[in-house]
Amino acid sequence: MASALVNVPAKAKRGAVIEIKTLMSHIMETGYRRTAAGELVPRDIITSLTCRFNGAEIFRADLFPAIAANPFLSFFTVATESGNFEFEWIGDNGFVATASAAISVE
Amino acid sequence: MIERHHVSRRHLLQLGGTVAIIGALPIITVRTARATPATLASAIRNLVGEANVQTGRVKLDIPPLVENGNTVPMTVSIDSPMTAQDFVKSIHVFNEKNPQPNIGNFYLSPQAGRAQVATRIRLADTQKVVAIAKMSDGSFWSASVDVIVTLAACTEEVL
Numbered sequence: 001m002a003s004a005l006v007n008v009p010a011k012a013k014r015g016a017v018i019e020i021k022t023l024m025s026h027i028m029e030t031g032y033r034r035t036a037a038g039e040l041v042p043r044d045i046i047t048s049l050t051c052r053f054n055g056a057e058i059f060r061a062d063l064f065p066a067i068a069a070n071p072f073l074s075f076f077t078v079a080t081e082s083g084n085f086e087f088e089w090i091g092d093n094g095f096v097a098t099a100s101a102a103i104s105v106e
Numbered sequence: 107m108i109e110r111h112h113v114s115r116r117h118l119l120q121l122g123g124t125v126a127i128i129g130a131l132p133i134i135t136v137r138t139a140r141a142t143p144a145t146l147a148s149a150i151r152n153l154v155g156e157a158n159v160q161t162g163r164v165k166l167d168i169p170p171l172v173e174n175g176n177t178v179p180m181t182v183s184i185d186s187p188m189t190a191q192d193f194v195k196s197i198h199v200f201n202e203k204n205p206q207p208n209i210g211n212f213y214l215s216p217q218a219g220r221a222q223v224a225t226r227i228r229l230a231d232t233q234k235v236v237a238i239a240k241m242s243d244g245s246f247w248s249a250s251v252d253v254i255v256t257l258a259a260c261t262e263e264v265l
Binding site: 017030032053057058059060061062063064065066067068069071072073074075076077078080 | 176177178201204205206208209210211212213214215217218219220221222223224225226227228229
């Protein structure tokens with residue numbers, strides 16, 4: 001099943017720019033491949049990733065079939081206060097997966 | 107004289123290289139490639155509207171020669187202070203020859219601190235990849251990279 005890997009530093013100094021890395025296991029079937037019999041394999045991709053910090057959206061990505069399987073995404077944010085990052089992946093065929101990570105800011 | 111000789115020799119070699127690449131291209135293009143430079147241009151037009159897209163401020167990091175088009179690391183970073191007054195609103199990445207012109211859209215806020223995203227993409231052919239950044243003042247900046255792909259993505263059959 002779906003499994004997510006999220007990498008957020010556990011601790012950071014206030015005001016520091018931190019990198020967040022996410023990895024989601026998913027086939028990202030493009031919808032352009034064919035079976036040996038010539039039938040088109042239906043599209044099955046993750047279409048968006050949203051990252052919220054203490055409820056407020058800080059990053060969002062729209063993904064297309066041109067994103068490689070098991071989509072990896074990294075981005076940055078400023079550590080302002082201690083709290084929780086929530087990640088949500090949404091995809092075709094009702095795919096939804098979530099993950100969270102805590103950070104303590106001093 | 108020696109210098110001039112060198113230049114002409116280099117030109118000859120470059121010419122030979124270009125011819126070899128062009129010669130190899132049709133073999134790859136026959137199998138895939140539905141998006142065209144025209145669809146790339148219209149996808150960009152959809153995003154920017156009538157605005158002028160300037161070259162610069164965007165850095166697009168992709169290896170120029172890719173062995174496997176199924177997973178190509180890509181980093182886009184933009185020269186921006188990322189303050190509440192001056193920040194990158196979004197980053198959009200396009201390609202020339204995949205079945206679809208879009209690769210990804212990334213939406214940032216001043217909270218990001220650094221305007222940089224990284225991911226892994228698929229490339230179906232040797233082609234141009236374009237990254238466009240939309241700034242908070244409404245201006246657009248871009249960078250493009252030509253990538254040579256030896257093994258194209260999405261050509262293999264599913265068993």
